[in-house]
Amino acid sequence: MKMSESQKVKIKARNVTVHYGEARALHGIDLDLNANEVTALIGPSGCGKSTFLRCINRMNDVIDGCRVGGTVSIDEQNIYSDAVDVVELRARVGMVFQKPNPFPKSIYDNVAYGPRIHGMAPSRSELDHIVETSLKRAGLWDEVKDRLSASGTSLSGGQQQRLCIARAIAVNPDIVLMDEPCSALDPIATAVIEELMEELRRDYTIVIVTHSMQQAARISQRTAYFHLGDLVEHGQTQAIFTNPENQQTEAYISGKIG
Amino acid sequence: MNDEHIVSSFDRDLAELNQMVARLGGMAEQQFAAAIDALENRNASSIETIITKDGELDQLEKDLNDRAIEVIATRAPMATDLRRILSAVKIAAVLERVGDYAKNIAKRSLVIISDETNRSDTISVGRIADIVQGMLREALDAYATANADLAMEVWERDQEVDALYTSLHSDLLGVIASGSEEANVSSHFLFIAKNIERIGDHTTAVAEQVYFQVNGEMPSDERPKADAASGATETEA
Numbered sequence: 094m095k096m097s098e099s100q101k102v103k104i105k106a107r108n109v110t111v112h113y114g115e116a117r118a119l120h121g122i123d124l125d126l127n128a129n130e131v132t133a134l135i136g137p138s139g140c141g142k143s144t145f146l147r148c149i150n151r152m153n154d155v156i157d158g159c160r161v162g163g164t165v166s167i168d169e170q171n172i173y174s175d176a177v178d179v180v181e182l183r184a185r186v187g188m189v190f191q192k193p194n195p196f197p198k199s200i201y202d203n204v205a206y207g208p209r210i211h212g213m214a215p216s217r218s219e220l221d222h223i224v225e226t227s228l229k230r231a232g233l234w235d236e237v238k239d240r241l242s243a244s245g246t247s248l249s250g251g252q253q254q255r256l257c258i259a260r261a262i263a264v265n266p267d268i269v270l271m272d273e274p275c276s277a278l279d280p281i282a283t284a285v286i287e288e289l290m291e292e293l294r295r296d297y298t299i300v301i302v303t304h305s306m307q308q309a310a311r312i313s314q315r316t317a318y319f320h321l322g323d324l325v326e327h328g329q330t331q332a333i334f335t336n337p338e339n340q341q342t343e344a345y346i347s348g349k350i351g
Numbered sequence: 352m353n354d355e356h357i358v359s360s361f362d363r364d365l366a367e368l369n370q371m372v373a374r375l376g377g378m379a380e381q382q383f384a385a386a387i388d389a390l391e392n393r394n395a396s397s398i399e400t401i402i403t404k405d406g407e408l409d410q411l412e413k414d415l416n417d418r419a420i421e422v423i424a425t426r427a428p429m430a431t432d433l434r435r436i437l438s439a440v441k442i443a444a445v446l447e448r449v450g451d452y453a454k455n456i457a458k459r460s461l462v463i464i465s466d467e468t469n470r471s472d473t474i475s476v477g478r479i480a481d482i483v484q485g486m487l488r489e490a491l492d493a494y495a496t497a498n499a500d501l502a503m504e505v506w507e508r509d510q511e512v513d514a515l516y517t518s519l520h521s522d523l524l525g526v527i528a529s530g531s532e533e534a535n536v537s538s539h540f541l542f543i544a545k546n547i548e549r550i551g552d553h554t555t556a557v558a559e560q561v562y563f564q565v566n567g568e569m570p571s572d573e574r575p576k577a578d579a580a581s582g583a584t585e586t587e588a
Contacts, residue, residue, distance in 0.1 A: 307427055334429050336567030346429045348361070349354040 103128035103268065103298040104149060108163035111144050111153060118144045120322045121163065126315075131290055131299040133309035133330065136319035137345065142302050145319065146270050149300060150186035151179055167268065184211055187261030191273040193253030195245030195260070200237050203245040203256055204228060207264035223263055230296075231259035232289050251282025258289065262297070269293065271301040275308065287312050306346050310334045318342045364422045365432065368439040369495070371415045372446070376491040378408050379446040382453035383487065383550060387480045390460040390543070391473060401457040408450035415443045431564070438564040442494060445553045445560075449487070452546040452553075459539040459546075468533070472523065472540045479515045479544060482508065483551045490557040502561035503570065505554060512551040519544050 104126040111119040119141045126132045134142035144153065151172060153159045164171045172182055184207065195203050204224045205214075214220035224241070228234040233255040237248070245256050254274060261269055271290075275283040290299055290312050303309050309316055310330060317327040318339070326339040337343045356362050382401055389397045419440045422428070428436055463470070486505050493502035523544070526537040562570045 306429060310429075335433065337430055343430050344354055347432050348356050348358060 101128040102126070103167065104300070105166040105169070106145070106148070106163070107166075109145065109148055109165060110162040111141070111148065112158075112160045112162075113156070114158040118322055119148075122324050124317060124324055124327060126298065126300060128298050129294050129296075130314040131294050131301060131312050133313035133316045134300065134302045134319060135304075135306065135309050135316060135345070136325075138304075139321075140319040141322040142317075142319045143272055146272055146300060146302050149268065149270055150183050150188055152183075152188065154179065184264040185266050186268045186270060187264065187266040188270045188272070189254070189257050189261055189274045191276050193250055193257050193277070195248070195253050195256050197244065197246055199242045200228075200245050200248070200256060201241040204259050204263045207260060211264055213264065227259040227263040228256075230262055230293070231255045232285060232292075233259055249282070251278050251285060254278060254282070254286060255289065258286075258293075262293070266297065268298045268300065271299065273302055273304060276304065283308070306334070318345060320345070361426050361432075364418075364426065365435055368415065368418060368422065368436060371411065371418065372439050372442055373491070373495060375408060375411050375415065375443055375446040376487075376494070378404070378411065379449040379453070380484070380487055380491070382408065382450050383456075383480075384484060386453045386456040386460060387477065387484070389457055390463065391477050393464045395461060395464050398457045398461050402454055405450050405454040408447055412443045412447040416440060431567075434564045434567065438494075438560040442557050442560050445556050448553055449550050452550050456543050456546050459543050462539050463536055463543075466536050468536070470533075470536065470540070472519070472537070475515075475519045475522075476540060476544055476547065479512060479519070479547050479551075482512055482515070483547050483554065486512070486551060486554045487557075490554045490561070493558060493561045497561065497565055499562045499565040502558040502565075506558040506562075506570065509551050509555045512548055516544055516548040 102125045104124075106122050106124045106126075109119055109122040109124075110117065122141075122145060124145075134146060136142045147153045148161055148165050149167075149172075151161075153161055161173065164173060166172065167185070170177070196206060198206070201224055204227050205220050208214045208220060208223050214223055225234060225238075228237060233252060236252060237243075237256075245253065248256060254277075258269070258274075275286050278286065287308065290301070293299060301309075301313065313330045315328065316330045316333040318325045318333065318337075318341075320341055326333065326337060326342045328338075333342065334346060337346065343349075382404060385397055385401050388394065389401065419436050422436055423433075426432070463473075486508055489501060490505045492498070493505060520541065523537045523541045527534045527541070559570055
């Protein structure tokens with residue numbers, strides 16, 4: 094595995110805590126995520142990995158009673174500072190969810206939606222170009238180019254998920270967050286998405302939450318293991334899955350009663 | 352780690368592989384001991400049995416490989432589990448080789464036994480064989496108990512074998528070079544000694560695998576010098 098590339102830190106989390114009301118979901122996470130790498134967040138349900146993921150684009154802000162402490166910086170800028178425009182932030186940090194959630198609109202409009210509201214495409218031809226490029230990058234263009242006006246929901250599950258990826262990257266983000274993006278897909282559709290992630294990391298920093306140890310091992314350069322709101326171990330993926338340093342990590346990835 | 356898998360049939364799969372290695376180990380030890388015994392006691396009648404029994408080792412190694420492939424395919428093992436399976440496969444290959452050497456020792460012993468002269472080389476070969484048998488037994492114990500320290504003790508002892516072999520080698524080479532009538536039998540002793548020395552080498556490979564399985568890395572390739580304190584190869588974990 095090539096680990097030598099840039100190694101620039103894209104996302105820097107320091108002492109990140111999250112409370113849902115009185116309950117503390119994250120206990121002061123320090124974590125650096127490198128640019129142009131796929132980082133997999135793993136851990137049992139309720140360990141805080143999805144909560145941490147949602148800190149990176151301030152999705153936790155929309156949850157009632159949720160408080161975030163500490164700092165998360167993207168390119169050295171704290172995204173929790175007052176100066177940050179959250180709408181703009183979410184364009185820079187795209188997100189793909191567990192269940193494909195295309196808008197009940199045409200394939201074209203699904204992808205064009207973001208560029209339109211962000212005023213990225215003054216002319217129709219520029220918008221066409223963004224839609225085509227995004228669908229190509231998401232590996233969906235050849236399958237849908239002749240039916241761009243068909244509804245996004247008419248696609249298969251795997252195609253819908255790629256449409257959501259095209260939608261996320263249409264606004265030209267730096268970072269793509271993925272929350273179990275393949276858990277509702279069959280193995281072939283999963284393989285297509287995984288192949289796509291390898292392509293996408295050339296241009297984007299990818300953070301993925303997954304419950305599949307095999308998937309984490311296959312697609313990520315680094316893996317972070319969360320347990321009960323703590324970051325237990327973080328390191329190169331091949332080391333985590335062949336010889337983890339922490340016994341809890343070993344127990345989890347091996348399917349043992351930890 | 353002693354924690355059990357949530358899917359208990361996975362534990363049974365791993366235990367089965369361990370048992371197969373233990374069985375192979377027992378068979379290899381037995382074959383090796385029988386070959387040396389045939390030589391030392393000039394017992395030609397047991398040699399045929401040793402030769403046919405080698406097929407059982409070969410078959411068991413194949414069975415173990417098949418089983419290991421099934422377990423890897425169905426369980427997708429990680430970390431220590433993966434190393435356990437890989438070690439089992441590699442150790443099985445080594446034990447199968449030990450069986451081959453034992454068979455070769457038996458075949459050559461037949462020639463030596465059919466020669467009337469009682470050679471003192473039998474005693475020298477027996478001494479090396481004694482040490483290597485002890486090493487093999489302890490390497491298999493180290494495997495059975497996942498004891499990396501014991502494995503490293505075995506690993507270090509191979510130096511003793513090498514020294515004895517080198518000395519016997521030059522004695523035998525002298526006889527062969529003299530062109531005397533004894534040269535033919537000496538050449539068989541030479542090959543037997545070489546086979547035993549090779550079993551010693553293979554035994555260190557078992558020890559290395561035990562170390563790898565426990566620690567997740569191979570021991571450093573430098574074998575400690577004879578005067579190094581025991582435990583010098585411990586990892587600084």
